[in-house]
Amino acid sequence: xxxxxxxxxxxxxxxxxxxxxxxxxxxxxxxxxxxxxxxxxxxxxxxxxxxxxxxxxxxxxxxxxxxxxxxxxxxxxxxxxxxxxxxxxxxxxxxxxxxxxxxxxxxxx
Amino acid sequence: xxxxxxxxxxxxxxxxxxxxxxxxxxxxxxxxxxxxxxxxxxxxxxxxxxxxxxxxxxxxxxxxxxxxxxxxxxxxxxxxxxxxxxxxxxxxxxxxxxxxxxxxxxxxxxxxxxxxxxxxxxxxxxxxxxxxxxxxxxxxxxxxxx
Numbered sequence: 001x002x003x004x005x006x007x008x009x010x011x012x013x014x015x016x017x018x019x020x021x022x023x024x025x026x027x028x029x030x031x032x033x034x035x036x037x038x039x040x041x042x043x044x045x046x047x048x049x050x051x052x053x054x055x056x057x058x059x060x061x062x063x064x065x066x067x068x069x070x071x072x073x074x075x076x077x078x079x080x081x082x083x084x085x086x087x088x089x090x091x092x093x094x095x096x097x098x099x100x101x102x103x104x105x106x107x108x109x
Numbered sequence: 110x111x112x113x114x115x116x117x118x119x120x121x122x123x124x125x126x127x128x129x130x131x132x133x134x135x136x137x138x139x140x141x142x143x144x145x146x147x148x149x150x151x152x153x154x155x156x157x158x159x160x161x162x163x164x165x166x167x168x169x170x171x172x173x174x175x176x177x178x179x180x181x182x183x184x185x186x187x188x189x190x191x192x193x194x195x196x197x198x199x200x201x202x203x204x205x206x207x208x209x210x211x212x213x214x215x216x217x218x219x220x221x222x223x224x225x226x227x228x229x230x231x232x233x234x235x236x237x238x239x240x241x242x243x244x245x246x247x248x249x250x251x252x253x254x255x
Contacts, residue, residue: 008200089116093220097118099142104124104132 007081013058018043019051023074026061031073115223123215130180133207144170152177156185165191175204183207187222 014020022041026032034052038045052072055061060078064071122129132138134150144158152174160168169189176184184207190200203224210217 086116089222093116093118093222096143097120097220100132101120101122103138103142104122104129107132107138 027074034070119219126180126209126216
């Protein structure tokens with residue numbers, strides 16, 4: 001069900017501040033019941049449910065059903081597209097920097 | 110904290126700033142260490158870097174020289190990519206800044222690739238900030254328990 005979502009999906013999903021807050025709370029607490037998320041939040045239960053669905057669809061959280069309760073936890077691989085994105089650029093620049101150094105070594109005497 | 114986040118590569122090189130500046134600002138030399146280009150060291154000059162096309166991206170990075178102060182500061186915008194691409198080929202609207210500082214025995218060369226901030230990308234920034242560090246710890250704990 002949860003396949004690696006694309007970078008854009010992950011970004012768009014987390015761009016919403018309320019949804020990000022929900023995600024961060026789940027991450028902080030390890031595992032949270034959907035009902036527990038609405039408590040103490042300034043957001044209605046249906047709104048929370050919508051955010052949870054979006055997070056689940058983006059592969060950012062997984063759910064576990066226990067009787068009438070649904071518990072959510074962060075899917076560890078969910079943020080991988082973001083990490084990959086930055087890693088790619090880090091690697092890119094590190095390699096180019098090395099090429100620059102080599103070129104300088106060859107051309108500056 | 111957030112606005113400080115960027116990709117930074119920094120190193121002291123055993124050459125004078127002028128020699129490094131030449132390598133950073135001469136089109137043929139840039140082509141040898143970075144990418145084919147039509148760069149000119151003139152503020153306001155628009156140029157491109159040409160990559161291999163990737164997915165829906167034609168591989169072209171669109172740039173403009175934003176600052177050019179030989180031999181100490183070079184900054185250009187860096188735009189390209191496509192929404193549909195993963196990682197490296199993804200859309201990016203950013204800035205690359207090169208700073209050259211004379212130090213004993215050479216030059217401190219610093220590259221800062223800044224601006225992973227267009228709408229929706231703020232989270233990528235946040236991820237690297239201390240707040241995200243805690244969240245990543247939470248994720249690690251959750252993973253360990255799983």
